[in-house]
Every structure is written in structure tokens, then in C-alpha cells.
Amino acid sequence: MSDKKIHDDNKPNIILDDERDLLMDHEYDGIQELDNPMPPWWLYGFYFTIALSVVYLLYYDILGIGPDQHEEYQREVAAAAERYGTTDEPESIVNFADLEVLMDAESLLAGRQIYESPRNLCTTCHGQNAQGLVGPDLTNNLWKHGCDLESIMISIKDGFPQRGMPAYGSGQRLDDLQLQQLSSYIISLRGTNPAGAKAPDMSRSVECEI
Ligand code: HEC
Numbered sequence: 001m002s003d004k005k006i007h008d009d010n011k012p013n014i015i016l017d018d019e020r021d022l023l024m025d026h027e028y029d030g031i032q033e034l035d036n037p038m039p040p041w042w043l044y045g046f047y048f049t050i051a052l053s054v055v056y057l058l059y060y061d062i063l064g065i066g067p068d069q070h071e072e073y074q075r076e077v078a079a080a081a082e083r084y085g086t087t088d089e090p091e092s093i094v095n096f097a098d099l100e101v102l103m104d105a106e107s108l109l110a111g112r113q114i115y116e117s118p119r120n121l122c123t124t125c126h127g128q129n130a131q132g133l134v135g136p137d138l139t140n141n142l143w144k145h146g147c148d149l150e151s152i153m154i155s156i157k158d159g160f161p162q163r164g165m166p167a168y169g170s171g172q173r174l175d176d177l178q179l180q181q182l183s184s185y186i187i188s189l190r191g192t193n194p195a196g197a198k199a200p201d202m203s204r205s206v207e208c209e210i
Pocket of ligand 1: 115120121122123124125126134135136138142143144145146152155156160163164165166168169170182186
């Protein structure tokens with residue numbers, strides 16, 4: 001340890017003449033304090049925040065001109081729904097059970113285009129040839145949620161959010177005809193044996209009966 005003391009108790013602090021009035025009357029361990037005025041830039045900044053808080057209070061709370069967080073949230077949800085489409089429209093009135101698999105070339109092409117389009121992201125999780133990636137292989141005979149047209153339409157419409165598949169793959173709604181075309185296309189892939197097919201999860205899959 002150094003024997004040099006920072007403050008010598010026997011030596012009084014040197015107080016300059018023009019500091020005498022500013023000197024505050026407390027002292028801690030020989031340290032004294034001057035009551036200097038705040039710098040003006042700081043003080044004006046402080047007054048500005050007070051004035052601003054009054055304006056803020058009037059604008060958002062008292063007069064209610066500005067939107068509160070609930071209104072802002074509603075606005076953003078509405079803007080997003082407009083931009084990306086929404087899935088909470090009224091339920092479809094078509095009964096999926098009444099629909100038939102569409103096997104004509106035109107419908108299958110339409111279904112394939114939806115499957116491969118970046119809009120609904122099917123290929124991202126199920127692979128270009130539906131061989132399975134993150135999601136299961138859709139070309140084999142083993143299904144978790146049913147292999148008939150209606151079940152597949154419901155699988156796609158609702159998705160499996162708990163297991164990583166959003167509704168319609170990306171949340172972007174498809175109309176009933178598109179859903180029917182897409183599901184028909186998937187049914188048409190059955191037995192195609194694509195390269196690199198993902199192994200089925202035998203614990204949850206059942207053999208397709210159709
Ligand atoms: C973000 C990943 C992801 C996307 C995108 C996605 N899926 Fe899936 N999909 C999954 C997962 C994971 C499962 C398995 C759910 C489970 O384990 O129950 C699944 C299951 C399915 C099933 C049910 C399979 C069965 O065995 O019953 C079908 C049908 C299906 N997806 C079709 C589609 C279609 C069509 C699209 C595009 C519109 C799509 N998926 C987009 C991840 C995805």
C-alpha cells in the first residue's frame with residue numbers, strides 16, 4: 001500500500017472566494033460539495049420533457065385523439081389481413097365430404113402449381129416431390145390424419161400448428177376449389193416412390209384404406 005494519503009485531515013480544504021456562497025454545509029470524509037446551478041441545456045431539456053408529457057397526456061389520454069395500443073394493434077392486424085389474407089373468415093359452406101377427387105389434367109396442374117408455389121410453402125416442408133422433409137412423405141400409403149379427400153383438405157385447411165404446420169402451409173388462405181385441386185394433386189402422387197422419401201413415423205401412421 002502506498003503511504004501517500006489522498007486527503008490530509010489536518011489540512012483544511014482551500015475554498016476560493018467565489019465558491020463560498022455555493023458551498024453546501026455538509027461534509028463527508030473531508031469532501032465538500034458546491035451547489036452549482038444545472039447547465040442550461042440540461043435544464044431546458046428537462047422543461048421540454050415536462051411540456052411534452054402534458055401534450056402527450058392530452059393527445060392520447062384526455063382528448064383521446066391518438067390511438068391507444070389496442071387501436072394500434074387492431075389497425076395492424078387489419079392491415080396485415082388486407083396484405084396477406086386472413087384465415088378467420090367465415091367457415092366454408094361447402095361440405096368437403098360431398099366433393100370428389102379431381103383427376104382431370106387441368107385440375108391436377110392447378111393443384112401442382114399451388115403445391116409448388118412459394119405462396120403456400122408446401123415444398124419447403126414436404127419436398128419438391130412430396131417425399132417429405134420436415135413434414136411427412138405424402139406419397140406413401142401411411143397417413144396420420146386420414147388419406148381421403150376430405151381428411152386431406154381438412155389437414156391442409158387447419159394445418160397442425162402444434163406440430164409445425166401452419167394452416168394452408170403459410171397461413172395464406174386457399175379457396176375451396178384450390179383446396180380441392182391441391183388435395184387431389186396430393187392424392188395423385190400416391191405410390192410415385194420419389195427418391196429420398198422420408199421414413200414414416202410408424203408409431204402414429206395408419207395404412208390408407210382407399
Ligand atoms: C412449416 C412446415 C410445413 C409446411 C409449410 C406444410 N406442412 Fe404439411 N405437415 C407438416 C408437418 C410437420 C406435418 C405432420 C403433422 C403431424 O405430425 O401430425 C404435416 C402434415 C401434413 C399432412 C397430413 C399428413 C398425414 O400423414 O396425415 C398433409 C396432407 C400436409 N401436411 C399437406 C401440406 C400441404 C399441401 C402444404 C402446402 C399447402 C403443407 N402441408 C405445408 C409441415 C408442413
